Amino acid sequence: MKVDLSVRLGSLQLKNPVLTASGTFGYGTEYGELLDVAALGGIVIKTITPRPRPGNPSPRIWETSGGMLNTIGLANVGVDAFITDKLPALRKIRTAIVVNIAGSTVEEYWEVVEKLDNEKGFDAYEINVSCPNVKDEGMAFGTNPKVTEKIVRGVRERTQRPIIPKLTPNVTSLSEIARACEAAGADALSMINTLVGMSIDVQSRQPRISTVTGGYSGPSIKPVALAKVFEAHKAVSIPLIGIGGISSAADALEFIIAGASAVQVGTATFIDPRTSLYIISGLEEYCENHDLSRISDLVGSIQLD
Amino acid sequence: MTQEKGSIHRIDRFRSSLFSLQIELPAIAETAVPGQFVHMKVEGVQHAILRRPLSIAGVNGNIIRLIVRIVGSGTERLAEYKVGQTSDFIGPLGSGFDIGDVETAYLIGGGIGDAPLLFLQDESKNRGIKTHLFVGSLSHDEFPLEDEEVKERGLVNCTDDGSFGFHGFVTAAFEEQMKRGVKGNTRAYTCGPVPMMKEAARLCKEYGIPLQVSLENRMGCGVGVCQGCATKLKDTGERGGFQLVCVDGPVFNAEEIDWSLF
Numbered sequence: 001m002k003v004d005l006s007v008r009l010g011s012l013q014l015k016n017p018v019l020t021a022s023g024t025f026g027y028g029t030e031y032g033e034l035l036d037v038a039a040l041g042g043i044v045i046k047t048i049t050p051r052p053r054p055g056n057p058s059p060r061i062w063e064t065s066g067g068m069l070n071t072i073g074l075a076n077v078g079v080d081a082f083i084t085d086k087l088p089a090l091r092k093i094r095t096a097i098v099v100n101i102a103g104s105t106v107e108e109y110w111e112v113v114e115k116l117d118n119e120k121g122f123d124a125y126e127i128n129v130s131c132p133n134v135k136d137e138g139m140a141f142g143t144n145p146k147v148t149e150k151i152v153r154g155v156r157e158r159t160q161r162p163i164i165p166k167l168t169p170n171v172t173s174l175s176e177i178a179r180a181c182e183a184a185g186a187d188a189l190s191m192i193n194t195l196v197g198m199s200i201d202v203q204s205r206q207p208r209i210s211t212v213t214g215g216y217s218g219p220s221i222k223p224v225a226l227a228k229v230f231e232a233h234k235a236v237s238i239p240l241i242g243i244g245g246i247s248s249a250a251d252a253l254e255f256i257i258a259g260a261s262a263v264q265v266g267t268a269t270f271i272d273p274r275t276s277l278y279i280i281s282g283l284e285e286y287c288e289n290h291d292l293s294r295i296s297d298l299v300g301s302i303q304l305d
Numbered sequence: 306m307t308q309e310k311g312s313i314h315r316i317d318r319f320r321s322s323l324f325s326l327q328i329e330l331p332a333i334a335e336t337a338v339p340g341q342f343v344h345m346k347v348e349g350v351q352h353a354i355l356r357r358p359l360s361i362a363g364v365n366g367n368i369i370r371l372i373v374r375i376v377g378s379g380t381e382r383l384a385e386y387k388v389g390q391t392s393d394f395i396g397p398l399g400s401g402f403d404i405g406d407v408e409t410a411y412l413i414g415g416g417i418g419d420a421p422l423l424f425l426q427d428e429s430k431n432r433g434i435k436t437h438l439f440v441g442s443l444s445h446d447e448f449p450l451e452d453e454e455v456k457e458r459g460l461v462n463c464t465d466d467g468s469f470g471f472h473g474f475v476t477a478a479f480e481e482q483m484k485r486g487v488k489g490n491t492r493a494y495t496c497g498p499v500p501m502m503k504e505a506a507r508l509c510k511e512y513g514i515p516l517q518v519s520l521e522n523r524m525g526c527g528v529g530v531c532q533g534c535a536t537k538l539k540d541t542g543e544r545g546g547f548q549l550v551c552v553d554g555p556v557f558n559a560e561e562i563d564w565s566l567f
């Protein structure tokens with residue numbers, strides 16, 4: 001039996017439901033010597049901001065029990081250099097390319113879209129609303145439904161491409177934010193971005209990473225991410241992309257069954273760059289063993305009594 | 306850069322917390338140059354997930370040599386590896402030393418920082434370069450090389466407590482050498498604790514010897530993707546002076562570094 005692994009996220013068609021997560025696959029080409037990137041369902045590019053960002057001081061990462069903390073600080077080349085130096089190589093990769101965007105103000109998100117949208121070589125936007133809003137005491141945009149809706153609506157007005165807000169789990173009601181994005185015209189939702197975490201060196205009593213707290217990711221956050229996907233699946237009707245601790249086909253299947261149409265692999269790529277490829281073949285095998293001709297039939301198929 | 310499974314060919318424990326590993330890694334061995342490292346998955350470490358960066362300390366045919374100091378759960382687990390056991394490696398990674406066409410090379414290593422310098426010494430000798438290798442540690446029991454190899458290599462071994470070889474810092478031994486005179490076209494290389502590299506940089510400047518420095522930082526991906534290993538070398542330039550130890554380094558020219566930032 002030939003299994004159909006393709007999925008649709010609004011108008012975005014993917015050949016299979018496994019993408020690499022923003023910030024864990026660079027600008028798409030770095031891992032090219034180690035795996036066939038065209039076999040991926042898609043690649044989400046590192047967050048791009050209107051201007052280059054050098055990022056946060058070192059130390060930027062710390063390994064935790066079953067996960068890691070990072071405080072990269074959205075270090076990136078900026079949208080202009082992205083267009084001239086990075087996009088040309090992406091045009092040659094035969095898979096969906098999703099550009100993740102962010103800004104320090106609402107208008108900066110729109111600025112990135114305005115600069116990028118006439119360019120060829122990518123298929124969709126992921127909107128990273130987990131970064132600090134300089135006009136709101138550094139609170140993440142994505143914690144405020146009104147601000148999130150404003151960002152998404154503004155992006156919607158500036159592009160025909162599919163738009164996928166990426167939600168932060170560090171909120172009281174994820175459902176509320178998810179509904180705000182749906183109302184503003186989002187095609188799909190990605191979730192989750194990193195949790196807030198910290199670690200202290202008890203000898204020196206100093207924090208392990210330079211900004212004290214940082215983004216917590218990796219296998220140990222999976223249960224939290226899964227619960228968020230399940231929550232959002234009940235709250236909205238647009239497709240979801242599950243992210244958080246996914247490192248095997250079984251992990252990916254949990255997310256799909258909970259309601260995700262696709263998944264992204266982040267930290268697990270650092271552990272083994274080929275993780276996403278193993279997941280793709282594992283999904284195919286699962287479908288064969290369970291007489292499923294299409295992976296999409298599995299989406300949200302959780303059995304509750 | 307390749308990813309390959311390597312089988313442990315030999316493992317030798319020495320002193321209280323050191324061991325050397327010989328691993329069969331044909332693809333990595335074929336292209337490795339001194340200064341590069343491998344990113345190794347250490348299996349069976351509870352709750353640890355990330356790979357461990359380790360310098361290539363030598364290449365012999367298909368075999369890569371590593372010298373490791375036990376400092377935490379990953380290296381502790383690695384020390385228990387058995388001959389024939391396999392593990393996953395990505396490498397060779399990073400920039401190598403620029404060996405160039407010189408008459409004499411001075412290699413200054415502190416502690417486990419000697420690892421890349423051993424490979425560099427081998428390669429320099431192959432190219433007919435005269436090498437002076439200085440390696441320092443706290444005491445004999447911490448010395449990062451077995452006694453026989455110390456003799457074979459003809460290196461200057463230094464210990465802070467005087468229990469093995471020169472009594473004093475490795476940079477003091479290097480300075481004595483400098484005072485005897487520096488002739489012709491030379492280069493220097495250093496790897497080890499920051500205060501030692503700082504002092505080596507000061508001396509090299511004083512004696513007009515170009516110096517290359519091998520740096521360390523925590524790593525996520527090891528291949529330039531995560532930006533986790535970014536280290537500020539100077540407070541200038543587009544990236545705010547940040548360089549990635551994994552791909553821009555680990556080897557940098559000493560002039561690129563502002564030591565007051567370390």
Ligand SMILES: Cc1cc2nc3c(=O)[nH]c(=O)nc-3n(C[C@H](O)[C@H](O)[C@H](O)COP(=O)(O)OP(=O)(O)OC[C@H]3O[C@@H](n4cnc5c(N)ncnc54)[C@H](O)[C@@H]3O)c2cc1C
Pocket residue numbers: 063342355356357358359360361371372373374375376377378379380381417420421520521522523524555
């Ligand atoms: C380019 C490079 C080359 C290296 N070469 C060697 C070598 O040849 N021999 C050797 O013994 N050691 C070397 N190190 C240091 C070695 O990577 C660490 O000692 C090792 O990762 C410690 O792992 P652990 O689980 O035992 O320690 P833990 O402290 O339990 O590790 C916790 C986390 O911190 C990281 N970490 C801890 N110490 C260091 C360090 N000094 N540098 C970078 N990351 C660290 C670990 O990788 C891990 O992610 C090198 C480091 C770098 C960056």
Ligand SMILES: Cc1cc2nc3c(=O)[nH]c(=O)nc-3n(C[C@H](O)[C@H](O)[C@H](O)COP(=O)(O)O)c2cc1C
Pocket residue numbers: 021022023024046047070072074100128166192193194215216217218219221243244245246264265266267268525531533
């Ligand atoms: C080193 C690192 C850098 C990241 N950078 C970004 C980023 O630039 N933009 C973004 O939206 N998410 C970023 N993330 C978050 C991931 O895309 C992902 O949402 C998160 O890590 C959870 O998935 P995981 O557990 O599979 O890693 C980053 C994560 C890590 C570990």
Ligand code: FES
Pocket residue numbers: 523524525526527528529530531532533534535549550551552
């Ligand atoms: S370790 Fe990821 S960029 Fe250097």
